[in-house]
Amino acid sequence: MVTSFDDFTDTLFADKSVLTERHQPDEILERDDEIEQYHYALRDILFGRDPENIMLYGKAGLGKTAVTNYMMAELQEAVAERPAADDLYVHQINCNGMTLYQTLRYLVNDLLPPNASEFPKRGLGVTDAFEELYDQLNQRGGTHLLVFDEIDHLDDVDTLLYELPRAPSNGKLTDAKVGVIGISNNYTFRKSLSSKVRDTLMETEISFGSYDAEELRTILSDRAERAFVEGTCDEAAIAKAAALAARDMGNARQAIDMLRVGAEVAEENGDLQVTDAHISDAQERVRRGRLQNRIRDQTQHAQYVLETIALLEQRDRAPTRSKEIKEHYEGVAESWASDPLTTLKSIQDHLADLHMLGFLTRHDKNDGLSGGQHYEYELDLDADLVLETRQTIEGADIR
Ligand SMILES: Nc1ncnc2c1ncn2[C@@H]1O[C@H](COP(=O)(O)OP(=O)(O)OP(=O)(O)O)[C@@H](O)[C@H]1O
Ligand SMILES: [Mg+2]
Incomplete structure (x- = not known):
């Protein structure tokens, strides 16, 4: 049967999912120092001792989640071989967007035996949720890492x-041991905690710095090898995506997005190879897409503002x-x-x-002689893009 899709015969991608957020890399590149610190912070678990608490800091797309997933998988394997280690649960x-109650409820439900009824959504308080959490942890035993x-x-x-x-x-x-692993974009997070918390937490800090162009190139080359049909992705395209992302925030997610969208641009043009020109075209599209997602993440009233x-x-x-x-x-x-606030x-x-x-x-702004002070605000991004995004979110026509 002839369909309107018949023109789509060729693709540059061997496995496009390798260039998406869902993909968990088997190998973490260019993060040797952070991984070494992480190993060190987790070592007590191998000997059946109380785990250290760990805080990871770093801006978006620097590998905090990817490295954590990798470390947890490695640790699970290592623990299985160590007689001194307790059973490990991550x-x-x-x-x-979670409240403390919802977070505790999620943990309790994760620990409940398969046929038990779930912890109630409402009607109980944080104290009850903590109690149930400790009950479940004590019943299960072993070592638990809460990420x-x-x-x-x-x-x-x-x-x-x-x-x-x-x-x-x-x-x-x-009857159980617990370690906390916290991940944050916000370097001032520790300061925002109360002093009694700061004193009891005793955490190890691991900080993730921005990737430079060379590091991003290594990460991208590795992905490209699996994502593309052989010979369809130009070295120059990889170098371009790495350079653009490095100049911006050194964000690996952005670099990977740029490569994927660049290849989509090439496919749309019917080109047989992804080149640096396609990456340049992709840059604006990626930038707009990211910004739209960030606006979407804001609460309704913040968006109105x-x-x-x-x-x-x-x-x-x-x-x-x-x-x-x-x-x-x-x-x-x-x-x-x-209803407005x-x-x-x-x-x-x-x-x-x-x-x-x-x-x-x-x-x-200073208010002249009266000596007062006030702030004035303006957008740090394109007004048209904000309005366009708002209309898309509301599913409305252009006003
Ligand atoms: N060193 C690396 N090696 C391989 N892939 C990486 C590396 N660093 C990051 N990535 C990939 O880049 C993307 C972003 O990384 P990740 O999600 O870990 O960032 P993050 O620091 O958790 O960011 P956010 O603060 O926004 O959650 C993911 O697709 C991840 O697989
Ligand atoms: Mg993350």
Whole structure:
């Protein structure tokens, strides 16, 4: 049968999944120092001793999750060969958008025997959830590593990190050992913890630095070998993707995306080889895609605030102060049939967050003789892109 897809006969990809986020590399390249520190921090487990707590820091796409997955798999294998080591259980959880209760509930459910009914979604409190968690850990025994990815996104992280390390000395954790592994983008995370938590945590810190162009090239070459049909990916394309990503943030995810999208551009053009020109074309597409995802990750009202500033910017009315932003924000929220937040403080909190996340630039203004001070905000990104993204998210027509 003839179909409208019949023109798609050739592909440059041998295995495209190798260039996606789902792919877990068998081999981690260019992270020898971090892996060595990680080995050292985990060694106690091999001898059946209490695990150390570990915190990993580093910006996006620097391999924190990939290295952790790799280390956990290696450790599981090593433990199986060590008679002194306890049984090892690894529980991984991404804390983005999670409350402490939801996090504890997830851990409890992960530990429950297969036929047991799940821990209730509501009706109980954090204290009950901790109790159930300790119960389940004691029943299971062994050593448990709790991996909290994006731990800085968790509400009430202080309680979690205060409770867990003290559980053995409080007599709550009697028959199991627990180690915490926290992963964060935010280097100031430790400072945000209360001093009593900082004192009890006693964690080992491992910091992940940016990749340079040479390191990214090694990572990309390895991926390209498996992702592409032999001879279809030019060395120059790899070098270009590595150089562009290194110049930006040294982010391996971005470099891999650029290679994948570059190959898609080549396929769309009907070209038989991915070249550096395709990578250059891909750059803008990747940049826009990432930015759209970041906007999508914001809460609804934070998005309304961003949209408001974009609209003000189009009318040449930014930079501007929070009071004016709030007035226009109310109209924006209502235009999406949503009740606006009512206090100026709530808008200022959103502005502070959006500034911290790099969406906004903030200017310090002095109020002349009155001696006061205020901030003015403007977008640190393209206003059209913000509006376009907002419309896509709402599934709405261009206004
Ligand atoms: N050293 C490396 N060797 C092979 N692949 C890597 C390496 N570093 C990163 N990657 C790949 O790059 C992508 C991003 O890495 P990863 O998800 O581990 O970053 P991250 O530091 O956890 O970022 P985020 O903070 O955004 O979660 C993944 O696809 C990962 O497999
Ligand atoms: Mg990660």
